[in-house]
Amino acid sequence: MADKVTIADVARVAGVSRQTVSNVLNTPDVVREETRRRVLDVVGELGYRVNQAARQMRTGRSRLIAIRIDPDRDGINGSVLDRFLHGLTDSAARSGYRVLLYTADDDRTEIATFEDLLGAYEPDGFVLTGTHHQDPRASWLLGKGVPFVTFGRPWGEESEARHPWVDVDGAAGTAAATRHLLDAGHSRIGFLGWPTGSGVGDDRREGWARTLAEAGIDPSGLSRATSDAVADGEAAARDLIDSDPGVTALVCVSDSLAVGGLHAARSPGLAWRVDTRPDLPIAVIGFDDTPVAKAVGLTSLSQPLKEAAASCVSLLARALDGTQTSQAPVLLEPSLVVRQSA
Amino acid sequence: MADKVTIADVARVAGVSRQTVSNVLNTPDVVREETRRRVLDVVGELGYRVNQAARQMRTGRSRLIAIRIDPDRDGINGSVLDRFLHGLTDSAARSGYRVLLYTADDDRTEIATFEDLLGAYEPDGFVLTGTHHQDPRASWLLGKGVPFVTFGRPWGEESEARHPWVDVDGAAGTAAATRHLLDAGHSRIGFLGWPTGSGVGDDRREGWARTLAEAGIDPSGLSRATSDAVADGEAAARDLIDSDPGVTALVCVSDSLAVGGLHAARSPGLAWRVDTRPDLPIAVIGFDDTPVAKAVGLTSLSQPLKEAAASCVSLLARALDGTQTSQAPVLLEPSLVVRQSA
DNA sequence: ATGAAAGCGCTAACAA
DNA sequence: TTGTTAGCGCTTTCAT
Numbered sequence: 001m002a003d004k005v006t007i008a009d010v011a012r013v014a015g016v017s018r019q020t021v022s023n024v025l026n027t028p029d030v031v032r033e034e035t036r037r038r039v040l041d042v043v044g045e046l047g048y049r050v051n052q053a054a055r056q057m058r059t060g061r062s063r064l065i066a067i068r069i070d071p072d073r074d075g076i077n078g079s080v081l082d083r084f085l086h087g088l089t090d091s092a093a094r095s096g097y098r099v100l101l102y103t104a105d106d107d108r109t110e111i112a113t114f115e116d117l118l119g120a121y122e123p124d125g126f127v128l129t130g131t132h133h134q135d136p137r138a139s140w141l142l143g144k145g146v147p148f149v150t151f152g153r154p155w156g157e158e159s160e161a162r163h164p165w166v167d168v169d170g171a172a173g174t175a176a177a178t179r180h181l182l183d184a185g186h187s188r189i190g191f192l193g194w195p196t197g198s199g200v201g202d203d204r205r206e207g208w209a210r211t212l213a214e215a216g217i218d219p220s221g222l223s224r225a226t227s228d229a230v231a232d233g234e235a236a237a238r239d240l241i242d243s244d245p246g247v248t249a250l251v252c253v254s255d256s257l258a259v260g261g262l263h264a265a266r267s268p269g270l271a272w273r274v275d276t277r278p279d280l281p282i283a284v285i286g287f288d289d290t291p292v293a294k295a296v297g298l299t300s301l302s303q304p305l306k307e308a309a310a311s312c313v314s315l316l317a318r319a320l321d322g323t324q325t326s327q328a329p330v331l332l333e334p335s336l337v338v339r340q341s342a
Numbered sequence: 343m344a345d346k347v348t349i350a351d352v353a354r355v356a357g358v359s360r361q362t363v364s365n366v367l368n369t370p371d372v373v374r375e376e377t378r379r380r381v382l383d384v385v386g387e388l389g390y391r392v393n394q395a396a397r398q399m400r401t402g403r404s405r406l407i408a409i410r411i412d413p414d415r416d417g418i419n420g421s422v423l424d425r426f427l428h429g430l431t432d433s434a435a436r437s438g439y440r441v442l443l444y445t446a447d448d449d450r451t452e453i454a455t456f457e458d459l460l461g462a463y464e465p466d467g468f469v470l471t472g473t474h475h476q477d478p479r480a481s482w483l484l485g486k487g488v489p490f491v492t493f494g495r496p497w498g499e500e501s502e503a504r505h506p507w508v509d510v511d512g513a514a515g516t517a518a519a520t521r522h523l524l525d526a527g528h529s530r531i532g533f534l535g536w537p538t539g540s541g542v543g544d545d546r547r548e549g550w551a552r553t554l555a556e557a558g559i560d561p562s563g564l565s566r567a568t569s570d571a572v573a574d575g576e577a578a579a580r581d582l583i584d585s586d587p588g589v590t591a592l593v594c595v596s597d598s599l600a601v602g603g604l605h606a607a608r609s610p611g612l613a614w615r616v617d618t619r620p621d622l623p624i625a626v627i628g629f630d631d632t633p634v635a636k637a638v639g640l641t642s643l644s645q646p647l648k649e650a651a652a653s654c655v656s657l658l659a660r661a662l663d664g665t666q667t668s669q670a671p672v673l674l675e676p677s678l679v680v681r682q683s684a
Numbered sequence: 685a686t687g688a689a690a691g692c693g694c695t696a697a698c699a700a
Numbered sequence: 701t702t703g704t705t706a707g708c709g710c711t712t713t714c715a716t
Contacts, residue, residue: 005461006709017687022711032685049461053404054709056395057692069428079633082424086411089443098463101431101441119347119391121440230637259637291421295572295601295634348693359703364695374701396693399708 005048014042025050056122065092065316066100066123068110070130079290080305081129084151087309088127095317097124111140118146125316127151131165133199138163147319149312153329155199164315164327166308170200170287171207173301173334177251177285178211180299180336186249186283187215190240191223192233192261193253201225201253204287208251222247226257233260241265241282249283249342255293255300258286262298262341283342287334297340304332347390356384367392398464407434407658408442408465410452412472421632422647423471426493429651430469437659439466449478456482467658469493473507475541480505489661491654495671497541506657506669508650512542512629513549515643515676519593519627520553522641522678528591528625529557532582533565534575534603535595543567543595546629550593564589568599575602583607583624591625591684597635597642600628604640604683625684629676639682646674 011018016035023031024039031039042048056062067088070081089099100123104110114137117123124147128137131152141148142162153167174191181189191208194201209219221244224236233252237260241247250265252258265282286293289302311330318327353360358381365373366381373381384390398404409430412423431441442465446452456479459465466489470479473494483490484504495509516533523531533550536543551561563586566578575594579602583589592607594600607624628635631644653672660669 004709007711008709018709019688019711020686023686026711030685035685047457047461049458051464051709052462053395053398053464054692055711057399057694057709058711060692062395069424069431071428079421079424082411082421085443086413086445089411089445093445098459099443101427101443103428103431103435115389116391117440119389120394122393122395256637291632292634292637295598296638346693349695350693360693361695361704362702365702368695372701377701393693396708397695399693399710400695402708 005046006051007048010039010042010046010048013046014039060122061320062122062124063097064100064121064123065097065125065127065313066102066117066121067127068104068113068129069101071103071105080288080303083305084129084309087306088312090306091310091313095313097313097317107136110137114140114144114146118144124320125149127312127316131155131199133197147316149316149319151308151312152200153331162326164319164329166311166315166330166332168303168308168332168334170204170334171210173287173336174204174207174251174253175211176207176334176336177299177301177342178208180338181249181251181283181285181342182211182215184249184283184342187217188222188244188246189217189249189251190237190244190247191219191251191253192236192240192257193223193225194228195225204253228254228256230256230260230263233257234263235260237261237264238267247282250285252284252286255286255288255290255298258284258298258300258341259292259296262296285336285342289337293337293339299339299342300337301334302337303334307332347388348393349390352381352384352388352390355388356381402464403662404464404466405439406442406463406465407439407467407469407655408444408459408463409469410446410455410471411443413445413447422630422645425647426471426651429648430654432648433652433655437655439655439659452479453482456486456488460486460488466662467491469654469658473497473541475539489658491658491661493650493654494542495673504668506661506671508653508657508672508674510645510650510674510676512546512676513552515629515678516546516549516593516595517553518549518676518678519641519643519684520550522680523591523593523625523627523684524553524557526591526625526684529559530564530586530588531559531591531593532579532586532589533561533593533595534578534582534599535565535567536570537567546595570596570598572598572602572605575599576605577602579603579606580609589624592627594626594628597628597630597632597640600626600640600642600683601634601638604638627678627684631679635679635681641681641684642679643676644679645676649674 007018007021010021021039024036028036092099102113104113126148128148128150131150133155150165153165178189191205193205196202212219224240226232226236250261252261261284265284286298286300289300293300315327349360349363352363363381366378370378434441444455446455468490470490470492473492475497492507495507520531533547535547538544554561566582568574568578592603594603603626607626628640628642631642635642657669
């Protein structure tokens with residue numbers, strides 16, 4: 001075990017009282033320059049670190065941020081959380097916080113875990129991901145007065161400004177993707193999305209539809225909705241292309257569906273399209289820029305996860321520090337990573 | 343904020359002393375049945391939770407396990423850590439531990455983080471991943487007497503039994519993959535690996551070579567080594583197939599290289615091979631069963647990450663509980679997930 | 685600018 | 701079997 005160095009050891013070696021050491025650490029400006037320097041030297045020499053448990057007992061602050069780690073559902077999008085987590089851990093450390101992990105299968109068990117965690121480890125705040133309509137987790141934390149940030153905007157209507165949030169502008173992303181395809185000469189651009197009702201999915205569809213409409217193209221009939229699996233994406237793409245032979249490009253709500261779309265677009269059954277427009281193979285664009293996209297050469301929209309994580313920490317830290325009433329949300333733009341598929 | 347319920351509140355409501363409540367929680371068998379029940383009822387009623395910070399000050403135990411989260415290098419294998427982390431968080435929670443995250447760029451900074459963490463949050467133990475030859479992190483922790491488990495065996499020679507470890511038997515995996523290909527009628531089976539020197543890579547190559555030799559096939563000249571990127575895998579596969587036209591299958595050290603191999607195997611330049619053996623397209627098998635494998639239909643070896651994580655927690659918990667001198671390591675077998683590619 | 689006292693919530697040791 | 705005492709390491713009064 002590491003030999004425990006306490007504030008008393010530092011005080012003794014530096015020839016001051018324990019309180020003075022504490023002051024140097026927490027209220028440096030109240031200590032005389034010379035004393036401060038001497039104390040800091042001893043701190044470095046002895047490798048002294050403030051003991052969190054003791055500090056927490058006094059101050060009630062744990063300097064812990066809790067976040068849930070999901071069981072990777074489909075798996076294909078798991079790497080998004082992975083990269084976000086890394087960014088969060090990194091940013092948190094820079095602000096003097098550590099990240100505590102927990103799991104939960106649904107909102108109910110997650111709220112139960114909130115209680116557990118708050119009672120035992122007392123995290124100073126939470127970062128919520130995967131927000132949805134009527135999210136009971138946000139209401140619960142709001143009710144208890146526990147600070148939190150969501151990565152994902154509050155999709156419910158009016159609750160807009162009740163808590164800080166960070167999100168990536170999905171509509172801006174699909175709009176950029178659609179514009180990219182229009183510029184490349186495509187006109188009948190289809191959309192592979194999720195069923196209406198998920199805020200994220202609807203938002204991404206909206207960006208595509210709006211951009212198409214702005215270009216004078218009616219998006220009606222060019223959209224298909226399905227669950228988020230490769231096979232589903234392939235079927236939906238097939239259906240769309242079969243029903244509208246003019247379709248030469250697909251914008252997709254996720255890389256999973258895009259990979260399915262790519263399969264359909266490259267399948268022998270559709271080879272005749274190469275004859276129709278040999279200069280213009282069916283283009284496909286995905287969302288999230290997962291490792292899969294990179295591996296199969298899929299053009300995709302990349303979320304600025306590092307920045308998003310940094311923004312979450314910054315908003316949370318500010319909420320914890322001051323008595324910040326309400327904070328402006330942060331909306332970041334995804335960027336298009338162009339590869340062979342478009 | 344949640345209204346803080348302390349042990350004193352429980353004691354008062356239950357009409358006992360604080361110590362009795364503590365006994366009920368920590369040494370139940372020393373308390374009279376009736377008293378215990380009454381106290382537990384009050385605990386449930388009041389929603390009391392033991393405050394970790396206070397307990398930690400007394401016992402010196404934080405019930406925290408620390409693990410590093412990597413910046414996803416290539417990204418394609420990032421999901422392995424992701425799934426392992428989830429399993430670890432889940433298993434830890436079942437044993438009354440929480441997982442604390444940290445980042446580090448290399449061994450040196452990771453060791454510095456050990457000091458930070460041990461001084462401040464005092465995690466009870468560490469889980470080390472990505473172990474390698476002469477790992478200074480293990481030596482450092484060993485030197486300080488800090489409990490830890492590694493996910494990955496100690497690749498250095500003699501240090502075998504100096505700390506508990508869990509690993510997946512890579513050689514057994516590639517052996518199974520090679521056997522699968524032999525059974526399917528392949529004989530000249532190539533291997534796409536990493537440069538010699540990485541324990542993991544050498545181990546996986548060994549399983550392939552051994553199995554081929556056992557089948558009476560000389561593995562010489564059938565192996566290529568390269569860094570872990572899709573493009574490198576493609577080039578290596580092309581080189582191997584060009585130099586040995588008899589090659590009809592590839593076992594790969596990673597999904598990244600396998601995806602590259604798949605590209606090469608399916609490329610037009612190699613179409614002539616279909617004429618030579620039209621019944622036997624070039625088969626490819628990867629390692630790690632990442633989402634990419636699933637997306638592109640790649641047969642791959644799946645690591646039992648949930649079990650591995652559970653074993654890590656179990657070994658660490660045992661090391662923390664008793665005065666277990668040394669513990670038998672855990673070596674788990676990967677399983678072959680068969681898809682279109684083989 | 686510095687020091688002394690008190691107490692955060694808990695449990696190990698001891699007393700009853 | 702249950703209760704009392706003390707103290708883990710720190711910071712927030714308050715006094716010097």
